[in-house]
Amino acid sequence: MQKKDIDKFISALKTAYPEAGCSLDFNTPFQLVTAVALSAQCTDERVNKVTPKLFERCKTIEDFANIDISELEEIIRSCGFYKNKAKNIKLSAKQVLENFNGEVPSKMDDLTTLAGIGRKSANVIRLEVFNLATGVAVDTHVKRISNLIGLSSEKDPLKIEQDLIKFFPKKYLKDINHLLIWHGRNCCVARKPHCTTCPVKQFCKNALTKSL
Secondary structure (H helix, E strand, C coil): CHHHHHHHHHHHHCCCCCCCCCCCCCCHHHHHHHHHCCCCCCCCHHHHHHHHHHHHHHHHHHHHHHCHHHHHHHHHHHCCCCHHHHHHHHHHHHHHHHHCCCCCCCCCHHHHHCCCCCCCHHHHHHHHCCCCCCCCCCHHHHHHHHHHHCCCCCHHHHHHHHHHHHHHHHHHHHHHHHHHHHHHHHHHCCCCCCCCHHCCCHHHHHHHHHHC
């Protein structure tokens, strides 16, 4: 894909996924911090089944900081890696209370000091809570699509993110965060991508190679 194709590429994906957006359910900034922490190695669908009970039990950041670790582990058990995730959730709540006056920070450097929050998660929080689209949350879908289409030949998520930031104009970063993930879930799936029905196959290095 070339830079001259960007507008058509974005338009095609928007047409295919008009409702593309954040798939995690949340009402407060710290609820999203918790949800993205739970989503590691877990589907958003599963997280959304777990969080209603958790958010009912923990209505404030103080509740997250003070909940008994065993109770928290039991609530989030089905999300996998529940012991480590429970520890991170409690610790991140304490960090927000002690280091940021109880307010989830908006800066990348501050967010990544929170337990269980790496750059990918911080990008999600900055976009969905603060409407700051300055980076790209490179998950397995974005990594796979970027490599297949030819947007990046890198394997490291940070390097892929930098390639995407250089390629796409800033005005499209918000769209890219949502559209690539939805495309990866619905069409460009890992085991067998649906290349024949792909809405952006004309821009894809992998699809073009298959057609030869």
